[in-house]
Amino acid sequence: MTSDLINNLWVFVLAAFIGFEVIRRVSPLLHTPLMSLTNALDAIVVVAAIIICGRHKSTLSTVLGAVAVAASFSNMVGGFLITDRMLRMFKTTRTKKP
Amino acid sequence: MNPLTAQQLIDLAYIIAVALFILALKWLSSPASAKRGVLAGEIGAVLAVVATLCNYEIIDYKWIIVALVVGAVVGVPLGLVHMTAVPQRTALSHACGALAAAMIGIAEYYVRLPHVNKFEMVEISLEVIIGSLTFTGSLIAAGKLQEILPGRPITYKGQNFVSLSVLGAAVLLALWLIFHPEHARLFPVMVGVSLIFGVMLVTPIGGADMPTVISLLNAYAGLSAALLGFVLNNKALVVAGALDGSSGFILSVIMCKAMNRSFTNVMFGAFGQVQVSAGGQKEERTVRSASAEEAAAILGNANTVVIVPGYGMAVAQAQHKVRELYDTLIKRGVDVKFGIHPVAGRMPGHMNVLLAEADIPYDKLIDMDAINPEFPQTDVALVIGANDVTNPAAKTDQGSPIYGMPILEVDKARTVMAIKRSMSPGFAGIDNPLYYFDRTLMLFGDAKAFVGDIVRELAGGQ
Numbered sequence: 398m399t400s401d402l403i404n405n406l407w408v409f410v411l412a413a414f415i416g417f418e419v420i421r422r423v424s425p426l427l428h429t430p431l432m433s434l435t436n437a438l439d440a441i442v443v444v445a446a447i448i449i450c451g452r453h454k455s456t457l458s459t460v461l462g463a464v465a466v467a468a469s470f471s472n473m474v475g476g477f478l479i480t481d482r483m484l485r486m487f488k489t490t491r492t493k494k495p
Numbered sequence: 496m497n498p499l500t501a502q503q504l505i506d507l508a509y510i511i512a513v514a515l516f517i518l519a520l521k522w523l524s525s526p527a528s529a530k531r532g533v534l535a536g537e538i539g540a541v542l543a544v545v546a547t548l549c550n551y552e553i554i555d556y557k558w559i560i561v562a563l564v565v566g567a568v569v570g571v572p573l574g575l576v577h578m579t580a581v582p583q584r585t586a587l588s589h590a591c592g593a594l595a596a597a598m599i600g601i602a603e604y605y606v607r608l609p610h611v612n613k614f615e616m617v618e619i620s621l622e623v624i625i626g627s628l629t630f631t632g633s634l635i636a637a638g639k640l641q642e643i644l645p646g647r648p649i650t651y652k653g654q655n656f657v658s659l660s661v662l663g664a665a666v667l668l669a670l671w672l673i674f675h676p677e678h679a680r681l682f683p684v685m686v687g688v689s690l691i692f693g694v695m696l697v698t699p700i701g702g703a704d705m706p707t708v709i710s711l712l713n714a715y716a717g718l719s720a721a722l723l724g725f726v727l728n729n730k731a732l733v734v735a736g737a738l739d740g741s742s743g744f745i746l747s748v749i750m751c752k753a754m755n756r757s758f759t760n761v762m763f764g765a766f767g768q769v770q771v772s773a774g775g776q777k778e779e780r781t782v783r784s785a786s787a788e789e790a791a792a793i794l795g796n797a798n799t800v801v802i803v804p805g806y807g808m809a810v811a812q813a814q815h816k817v818r819e820l821y822d823t824l825i826k827r828g829v830d831v832k833f834g835i836h837p838v839a840g841r842m843p844g845h846m847n848v849l850l851a852e853a854d855i856p857y858d859k860l861i862d863m864d865a866i867n868p869e870f871p872q873t874d875v876a877l878v879i880g881a882n883d884v885t886n887p888a889a890k891t892d893q894g895s896p897i898y899g900m901p902i903l904e905v906d907k908a909r910t911v912m913a914i915k916r917s918m919s920p921g922f923a924g925i926d927n928p929l930y931y932f933d934r935t936l937m938l939f940g941d942a943k944a945f946v947g948d949i950v951r952e953l954a955g956g957q
Contacts, residue, residue, distance in 0.1 A: 399614060401728050402614055402618075402725065404730075405724065405725045405728065405730065405733050408730050408733045408734060408737075409721055409724075409725075409733050409734075409736075409737050412733065412734040412737035412738060413737040413740065413741050415517055415738070416520070416737055416738040416740070416741030416742060417741050417745065419517060419520045419521050419524075419738075420520060420738075420741060420742045420745050421745060422521075422524045423520070423523050423524055424523075424524060424525055424526065425749075425835075425837060425843075425844065425847075425862045426526060426844065426847045426857055426860060426862075427523055427526060427529060427844060427847070428746060428749075428842075428843035428844030428847070429581060429585075429842060429843060429844035429845060429847065429848045430523065430529065430844070430848070431520075431523055431742060431746075431843075431844070432585055432709070432710075432713055432742070432743075432746065432842065432843065432844075433581075433585060433588070434519065434520070434523060434532070434533065434536060435520070435713065435717070435738060435739040435742040435743070436585065436588045436589065436592060436713070436716075436739070437536060437540070438516045438519065438520075438536055438539075438540070438735050438738060438739060439592050439716060439717055439720050439735055439736065439738075439739040440540070440591075440592060440595075441512070441516075441540065441543055441720070441731055441732060441735040442592065442595050442596055442599065442720050442723060442732060442735075442736075443544060443547075443566075443595070444509075444543050444544060444546075444547040444729070444731065444732075445599050445723060445727050445729060445732060446562075446595055446598070446599055447544070447547050447548065447550075447553070447559050448547065448550055448552055448553065449599055449602050449603070449606075450558050450559050450562060451550075451552070451553030451554065451555055451556060451558075451559050452552040452553055452554060453554055453555045454606045455605065455606065457602065457605055458602040458603075458605060458606050459555075459558055461598040461599070461601055461602040462558070462562075462598070462599065462602055463558045463559070463561065463562040464562070464594070464595075464598050465594070465595040465596075465598040465599045465602075466558075466559060466562035466563060466566060466595075467562040467563075467565040467566040467569065468566070468591040468592070468594045468595040468598070469566070469591065469592060469595035470562070470563050470566025470567060470570060471565075471566040471567070471569040471570035471573060471591055472566075472570065472588050472591045472592050472595070473540055473544075473566075473570065474566065474567050474570030474571060474573075474574060475569075475570035475571065475572075475573035475574035475584075475588060476570075476574070476588060477533060477536065477537050477540070477574070478570070478571065478574025478575065479573070479574040479575075479576070479581070479584065480533050480536075481530070481533050482574070482575075483578070483581075483848055483851070484526065484529045484530050484533060485530070486578075486848070486851040486852045486854075487526040487529070487851045487857045488851070488854070488856055488857065489526075489856050489857060489858045490856040490858055490859070
């Protein structure tokens, strides 16, 4: 169990560093889409929710899992949708006029 | 080599998904590649979900499908909200993410009972506490942004002590559960106390601090997802949570720097209380005001104009009128740019999205550090619904509550025009000496109507 903890800590620390380096370079122009995109990516918890809901260990875990699936999947769908909509609005002076 | 097992294939799909997530964020570095980034993220997400649906542990798909449909039905409208509603939508999605993480943590605890070891219990309690407080905290933030709840800070005497005691109670319950995981009756109490703490965390924070709060809640939501990855030993969640968490953290730091305040000050400072003492000297000073006709004449004769938008522009929904003004001035050969303060609006990047929606090209949206050296060569700085972010007291008056906050130096422009409803001080309640300068003209009125009048005058004068 503890070796899992250490392994996960490795992954967490390295991923956090990648996150810092990548996100530091995101243009301040795009900070709102950044937030909605990371929200959509964070909705990957839906995979854990699907397993909890589907393996049906108890009624409680199925119900909680179903709520979690709905909540995170709405985030995933809504997050990608709005990020895409926002990014479509960003045009330069060159691309603006046909 | 043996062929891969189903579980290994699923893990492989997760690894690809996670790599795509990192690429998605990398491509967000510029608007040109950003759309590719969203596509990468979408492919990664679909891959992960499809792979998960193949997991052998799943014995019943009925509720999964129902929940996925519900999620899509809720998610699509949340993805189609108007751009002015993006801050509250973002707060809501932090709430959804945190809710999901908390629910899964709670379910895991009950599934594993009575065989929960100390390490697992540390992970579960930490995850559930952070998930729960982020859930209610984000709901309160969304309520304030949607103006269902009052946006001003709600404070009372001894508030910080009470709030911290509640958090302390949650931590004590968690500690007890770590050593006695079988005391299952205490678990819902810990969840409840954390939910209450989330409410107490955000209610004292005012609307002007929302960009920091939203970023901080983003970091918490990411952290709870990463912790969930620890609980379930799922590295895809650890990575996605770490990415989301670091994004939220970086944004919080940027927002705090842009207000020259610390995390602790935002969370426990109760900005609202400082103003009372600051409003001491209230001498009568004269301001110069101008009509739309005069403003139009000045703008029409300028060579360079910098427009500084603030939350007031969003409230008045003036961004489309501002675009008309931009078009009219550009047609006359005036060089028009926008100066964007990092905390203008209610969330990071808020002004950029509103102006992009109004079809203003993004290469004209200049952030604070790049635009400030240009103000001395600027003929007219037009301030629309921004106040504190242009307040020169932040540079000169050590007694001012916003002293030290970096500002857009509009006072260096040859002429400053500020559209404002009245002389009442801004959100933070701090008087703005900018309005009393000789070179400042006040344009009193509703931002949308006033900009519309200027556009009409400019068109008529041609």
